[in-house]
Amino acid sequence: MKDPSQAAEPVNDPAWAAEPVNPESSRVTVVVATRDRRDRLFETLPEHRAPVILVDNASTDGSPAAVTEAFPAIEVVRLGENRGAAARNEGVRRAGTPYVAFADDDSYWTEGSLARAAALFDAYPRLGLVTAQVLVGPSARPDPVSAAQAAAPLGAPVGAPGPAVLGFLSCAVVVRREAFLQVGGFEPKLFVYGEEALLAMDMTTAGWWLCYVPSLVVRHFPRPAGRDGTTRDRIEARNRLLTAVLRRPTGVVVRTAAATLRESPPALWDVARSLRWALRHRRPLPPSTEAAVARL
Incomplete structure (x- = not known):
């Protein structure tokens, strides 16, 4: 899948974001949770530029075997049941890197974003989570969530790298592994849809910064059909x-x-x-x- 957003520049970048950054980082693992979406995986997995752990929510379409055969470098975790968003917790536990990025089977992080995220975490010890600017579809349309985060209704902690957030799209965040596991990750009881709010509250309560950084960019290609x-x-x-x-x-x-x-x-x-x-x-x-x- 070619990235049609190559010419689109993220908005409101801090000065350091213009510096050249290695597009790959050995300090970040990408955790992808999926269920029965093999076709989307074959479109997005080649776009990832860091080690990937694919957590499969008991798919019935042969996704785990197909991915293992086509992408032998990817670690595939097969769950015996559909855990929804909490499947990501298993990926974080297995990650051997200090930082973990989440992606859905219809999204990926653009070149340089994960290395920038790792540099931010290294520079800001209180930073627990960063959320990216999300560009939707082939036209790279900014997601309304990103616009709301850029408006900074909560302001920014003194010395933080961006506006504070208390909500985000799960496919557009990188977490400090230590901080994520400290609060227990995504709550299994919530399953999917709106699971981010509780995690954001708990990480903030634990004293971690959660910030929006628009120089980090995620491409998202959702399909509207087939959802109830x-x-x-x-x-x-x-x-x-x-x-x-x-x-x-x-x-x-x-x-x-x-x-x-x-x-x-x-x-x-x-x-x-x-x-x-x-x-x-x-x-x-x-x-x-x-x-x-x-x-x-």
Whole structure:
């Protein structure tokens, strides 16, 4: 797959980003989680410029064997069940590098981005996560999430390399392995859709910086067809409410439950079935993190 964004320049680059950077880095591993998308893997895997660990969520389309045969340098981890976003946790545990980048089977990091990310982590010991500018499709259209992050609604920590964030696209982040594992990674109970919010809250609470750095660029080629929008809406609503129960004040939980009842009543039932678990694991955010979340 050729990168049509070669002529497109990321916006708001700091001065150091213009310096030439080796496009490959032995200090970063790319973890790709996938399920039944062999065709997309064969398009994107050749674009990766760092060691790759592919975590397969119990695919039935022969993806693991096909990837092993076509890309023998890639470590393929076959899971016996579909763990959703938490499959990435297994990839991070297996990574032998201090930094780990996430990619989906329909995305990849552009040349030089991972080396820049490694340099940032080396330079900023409190940096736990960086999120990149995302360019969508063949036209390299900026993702609206990147525009929202560039607006810096939370400002930037003093001395940090970019605006603070409390949300991101999972396919567009690099994490410090130590920081990710410290907070437990992605919560398996959330499965997929909206799983990033809880991780962002927990890493921030643990004292790590999470920053948007637009000189890091991810190409994303999502296909709109073949997704069940109703099911996704239900899961997203469930995860918003579960996350609120796990970390937010009681008033926020009540308001989120009321909104869930209006938007997706089945999601409320899903939360009810997990409520005992959520209450056992409830740890309200400290005031500083809660204030930042409320501001968003």
